[in-house]
Amino acid sequence: MYPVWQVPVMGSALVIAFIASFHILPSHLATSAFWFNVYVENKAYKENRPELLEFIKKYVLVLLIFSFIFGSLSGVGIWYALTVAAPKGISALIHNYVWGWAAEWVFFIIEVLAIYVYYYTFGRVDNKTHLTIGLIYAIGSWISMAIITGIMSFMLSPGKWLTTGAFFDGFFNPTYLPQLLMRTSFMFAVAGLYAIVVAGTLKRKEVASFIIRRASVWGMLGAVLTALFFRVYLWSLPAPARELYGMSILIPKIVPVIVVAAFAALLAWFMVVWLRPRWAKAVPGVLAILILLVGVFSAESIRERIRKPYVIGGYMYSNQIVPAGLPAKGIQGDLATIDSVGILHYSPFVPAGLRTIDTADLLKAGGEIAQIECSACHTLEPNGWLRPLPTMVRMAGLSSVDNAQAFIGFLDAFPFMPRFAGTAAEKKALAAYLVSLYRK
Amino acid sequence: MDISQMLKSLQDPMGVPFYPFVFQVLLVLTFALHIIFVNLVIGGVFMSVYGYFKKGNYYRALSKAFAKASTINFSLLIVLGVAPLLFMQVIYDPFWYTANVLSAAWMVGIVFVLMAAFSFAYVFYMKLYKDRKHIGVWGVAAFLLILLVGVTMHAVSYQALFPEQWVNWYVGGSKADLSGTILHAFQLPRFLHFIVASFAITGIFMMLYAWYFKERDDMDKSYLAWVGKTGAKMAVTFTVLQMVVGVWWLLSLPSGFQFYRNPVFLTAGVLVVLLLLVLIEAQSNPQKYALPAAGLALIGVLGMTSAREALRMLYVGRYNYSVYTYKLNLSYGSTALFAVTFLMGIVIVSYLLSVVFKMGRSSKPLDLSSLRLRTWSVYLMIAWILIMIGIGVAIAS
Incomplete structure (x- = not known):
C-alpha cells in the first residue's frame, strides 16, 4: 500500500473529478473540431468560397489555445491527480495498458505537430496538402480517443480479462463499442457548439449564418445519436452496474434528470440558432457550453458510481485493495493477508506507534484505518463534500461500538461497498472511531 | 519493514508486459527528447523577455521569434513529457508513486501553474506581435512559473531516491503529514545542471535558426549572422559553465558510487568535450557549424540522460532494487501494437516535418501535393483502424 493523500473537506476523489470533467470539453473539441473544419475547408475550395476560410482560421486558433493549453494539461492533470489519489489503481492500469498508452502517445505527437503545421501553413502550401494535414489531425485525434475509451471502459467492465488477463480481452470489453460510439457522436455536438460560438463573432454575417446553420445540424445529429448510444450503453452494462444504476441511495434521481435536462437544453439551443442564426451571440453560446459541462459532469459521475465498489471492475476496490487477485497473471489478492496480519501492519506508511492495536490509542488507530480504507470515497470531516463519514454513521445509527462492529462486518451487503479488510482488533478500532464520529 | 522488502511489496503484481530493458531504453530516449524541449522553453522564454527589455531592432526581432517558437515548444514539451512519465511508472513505480504522494499538492498544483505559465507566454507572444507596451510582466511571470515547475519536478524526482526517508517524511513525529504540501529534498547542483544546460541548448537553437533561414531571400542576412554569433557565444559560455556545475554536482554525489569512473558517465563527458570543441571552432562561422553542433548536442543530451539512468540504478541498487528482476507477464500482442504504431508514427511525423521544413524555407507559397508520404x-x-477493428471482431466472436 502507498501513502494516502488526504485532501481536507473536498476529498481527493473530487480533485480528480473536477479536473477530469473539465478535460472533457477541450478533449472532445480536440477530437471533433477538425472533422467540421476539414468539411468547411473542403467546401471553401470546391465551391470557391474563400470567405469561409476566415472562420477556419478563427476556429483553429480557439482550438489551439483551448485544447492545446488547457486540454492537454488537464489531461496530464487527471493522470497526476490519479497518481497521488489512487497510486495503486493507476499503477495497475499502467502495468496492464502501458503499450496502449504508449500507442496513444504516438497519436498525441502526431496531433500536436499536425495542428501547428496546419495553422502555420495556411495559404503557404497548396490546398491538397493543407487538407491532408487537417485530415491527419482529424483521424489521429479520433484514434487517440478510441484508445483511451478502451482503457476507461475496461475499468467499468473488464469482461473476459478477469479470466484471461489478456490486453485485448480487456480493451474490447462489453461497454467499449457503445461508449466509443457515444463519445464519437458527442464530439460532433461539442464541435457544433464551439463552431457556433466562434461563427457568432465573425464580421461577415452571411458567412456566420452559413456556418451556424451547418454547425447546428452537426450538433443536432451528434446530440440525437449521443442519446441513442447512451441507451445502448446502458443496455450493455454488466448486471451489477445496472443494479447500482437503479439505486437511488447511490445515484440520486436528480442526477439522470440533470443529464437529460442539459441534453434537452442543448438540443433546443441547436434548433434555435438553426432557425435564427443571428441569435448565436457569445453569451448564450458560452452559457450553452456551461450547461453542457454540468450535464457531462453528471453523466461521468454516474459512470464512476456504477463501478463501485471497484476502481477496476472486479479486480481492485476503490480503496485500492485487491480482494481476489488474478490467477491468469499470477496475482494473489491482498484480503487474506490483510485479514491475518492487519491493515496497519500491511501498509508501510503507518506511524510505528499505531501498528499494534493492543498498545495503541484505539481511536487514533481507527482513524488511521479509516484514512486507508475509507477516505478514497468518504471525507472524514463532518463538513466534507464527499459522502462524509459522520453523516453516514448517523444515517446508519451507529451509536455503540458493538453496533458499529456488526455493521462493518456486513459492509459488503451493500452492493456498492467493499468488504472490510483487517483483523478483529482493527475492526473494533474502526468501530470505536466511527462511533466517535456519531457524537461529533 | 526492511526497505528492500518494502520496495518489492510496492511493485505492481501485474508485472511488466515486456522485458524491462526495453522500457528503460524508451525511458531514457523519450526523457532526452522531453528535456531538450524543457531546455528550449526555459531558454527561449528567457531570451524573448531579455530581447524585449534590450533595445535595438535585432533584439526585438529575436524576442518575437522566440516568443512564437516558445509557444510551440511548450506544447511539444508537454506531449513529449507524457512518454517518460509513463515508462518511469512501469519500472520504477514504488519510487515514483511514493515520492509523488509525499508532495501530492505540489504535483497537482504544477498542472495549474503550467496552465498559467503557458497562458502568460501566449499572452506575451500575442501582445508582442501587436507591439503593445509594458508587457514584460507577462513574460517574466511565465519564466518564473516555469522555473517553479522545474523546482517541483526536480524535488519529487530527487526524493524518490531516498526510500529510507519516506516513512519519516510521511509520518515523522506523532502526527502524519497527509497533505502533501511539503517538498522534502532538493539538490542545488543537480537542479542547476538542468537550468544552465537550457541556455547552452538555446544557443545552439539560435545557430540552427541562423542556418535554416539563410536560404530565405526575404530575411535580413546581417540579422541572421548576428543571431548565429550571439547563439554560438551563448552556447560556448554556458557549456563551460555547465561543466563547472557538473563537477560541483559530481562532488556532491555519495562517494561510494565513484560515479566519475562510471563508463556511461565518462562517455557522456567525452561527448560534451567534443561539443565544446565544435562550439569553439564554430565561433567564426556559426551557420556552417550549426548542424554538427546540434547533432553532437543531441547525442550529448542522450549521453547525459543515460548517465542519469546509470546513476539512478546506483541509488536504487542501495536497496537491492533492480528493474531487471521485475516480474514478467509477457504480452506480445500489445507490444506489437505499440511497435507498429511507433513505426507508423515515424512515417507521419517525417511527413509533417518535411512539409514544415520546406515551407519555412520558402518565402512564396509551395505546391507540396506530390510528396509521396502525403x-x-x-x-x-x-x-491502423482496420487492423484494430479486425482484432476487435476476432475478440468478440
Whole structure:
C-alpha cells in the first residue's frame, strides 16, 4: 500500500473529478473540431468560397489555445491527480495498458505537430496538402480517443480479462463499442457548439449564418445519436452496474434528470440558432457550453458510481485493495493477508506507534484505518463534500461500538461497498472511531 | 519493514508486459527528447523577455521569434513529457508513486501553474506581435512559473531516491503529514545542471535558426549572422559553465558510487568535450557549424540522460532494487501494437516535418501535393483502424 493523500473537506476523489470533467470539453473539441473544419475547408475550395476560410482560421486558433493549453494539461492533470489519489489503481492500469498508452502517445505527437503545421501553413502550401494535414489531425485525434475509451471502459467492465488477463480481452470489453460510439457522436455536438460560438463573432454575417446553420445540424445529429448510444450503453452494462444504476441511495434521481435536462437544453439551443442564426451571440453560446459541462459532469459521475465498489471492475476496490487477485497473471489478492496480519501492519506508511492495536490509542488507530480504507470515497470531516463519514454513521445509527462492529462486518451487503479488510482488533478500532464520529 | 522488502511489496503484481530493458531504453530516449524541449522553453522564454527589455531592432526581432517558437515548444514539451512519465511508472513505480504522494499538492498544483505559465507566454507572444507596451510582466511571470515547475519536478524526482526517508517524511513525529504540501529534498547542483544546460541548448537553437533561414531571400542576412554569433557565444559560455556545475554536482554525489569512473558517465563527458570543441571552432562561422553542433548536442543530451539512468540504478541498487528482476507477464500482442504504431508514427511525423521544413524555407507559397508520404500518412492511419477493428471482431466472436 502507498501513502494516502488526504485532501481536507473536498476529498481527493473530487480533485480528480473536477479536473477530469473539465478535460472533457477541450478533449472532445480536440477530437471533433477538425472533422467540421476539414468539411468547411473542403467546401471553401470546391465551391470557391474563400470567405469561409476566415472562420477556419478563427476556429483553429480557439482550438489551439483551448485544447492545446488547457486540454492537454488537464489531461496530464487527471493522470497526476490519479497518481497521488489512487497510486495503486493507476499503477495497475499502467502495468496492464502501458503499450496502449504508449500507442496513444504516438497519436498525441502526431496531433500536436499536425495542428501547428496546419495553422502555420495556411495559404503557404497548396490546398491538397493543407487538407491532408487537417485530415491527419482529424483521424489521429479520433484514434487517440478510441484508445483511451478502451482503457476507461475496461475499468467499468473488464469482461473476459478477469479470466484471461489478456490486453485485448480487456480493451474490447462489453461497454467499449457503445461508449466509443457515444463519445464519437458527442464530439460532433461539442464541435457544433464551439463552431457556433466562434461563427457568432465573425464580421461577415452571411458567412456566420452559413456556418451556424451547418454547425447546428452537426450538433443536432451528434446530440440525437449521443442519446441513442447512451441507451445502448446502458443496455450493455454488466448486471451489477445496472443494479447500482437503479439505486437511488447511490445515484440520486436528480442526477439522470440533470443529464437529460442539459441534453434537452442543448438540443433546443441547436434548433434555435438553426432557425435564427443571428441569435448565436457569445453569451448564450458560452452559457450553452456551461450547461453542457454540468450535464457531462453528471453523466461521468454516474459512470464512476456504477463501478463501485471497484476502481477496476472486479479486480481492485476503490480503496485500492485487491480482494481476489488474478490467477491468469499470477496475482494473489491482498484480503487474506490483510485479514491475518492487519491493515496497519500491511501498509508501510503507518506511524510505528499505531501498528499494534493492543498498545495503541484505539481511536487514533481507527482513524488511521479509516484514512486507508475509507477516505478514497468518504471525507472524514463532518463538513466534507464527499459522502462524509459522520453523516453516514448517523444515517446508519451507529451509536455503540458493538453496533458499529456488526455493521462493518456486513459492509459488503451493500452492493456498492467493499468488504472490510483487517483483523478483529482493527475492526473494533474502526468501530470505536466511527462511533466517535456519531457524537461529533 | 526492511526497505528492500518494502520496495518489492510496492511493485505492481501485474508485472511488466515486456522485458524491462526495453522500457528503460524508451525511458531514457523519450526523457532526452522531453528535456531538450524543457531546455528550449526555459531558454527561449528567457531570451524573448531579455530581447524585449534590450533595445535595438535585432533584439526585438529575436524576442518575437522566440516568443512564437516558445509557444510551440511548450506544447511539444508537454506531449513529449507524457512518454517518460509513463515508462518511469512501469519500472520504477514504488519510487515514483511514493515520492509523488509525499508532495501530492505540489504535483497537482504544477498542472495549474503550467496552465498559467503557458497562458502568460501566449499572452506575451500575442501582445508582442501587436507591439503593445509594458508587457514584460507577462513574460517574466511565465519564466518564473516555469522555473517553479522545474523546482517541483526536480524535488519529487530527487526524493524518490531516498526510500529510507519516506516513512519519516510521511509520518515523522506523532502526527502524519497527509497533505502533501511539503517538498522534502532538493539538490542545488543537480537542479542547476538542468537550468544552465537550457541556455547552452538555446544557443545552439539560435545557430540552427541562423542556418535554416539563410536560404530565405526575404530575411535580413546581417540579422541572421548576428543571431548565429550571439547563439554560438551563448552556447560556448554556458557549456563551460555547465561543466563547472557538473563537477560541483559530481562532488556532491555519495562517494561510494565513484560515479566519475562510471563508463556511461565518462562517455557522456567525452561527448560534451567534443561539443565544446565544435562550439569553439564554430565561433567564426556559426551557420556552417550549426548542424554538427546540434547533432553532437543531441547525442550529448542522450549521453547525459543515460548517465542519469546509470546513476539512478546506483541509488536504487542501495536497496537491492533492480528493474531487471521485475516480474514478467509477457504480452506480445500489445507490444506489437505499440511497435507498429511507433513505426507508423515515424512515417507521419517525417511527413509533417518535411512539409514544415520546406515551407519555412520558402518565402512564396509551395505546391507540396506530390510528396509521396502525403497519401501514405492517411492510408497508414486507416490501415491502423482496420487492423484494430479486425482484432476487435476476432475478440468478440
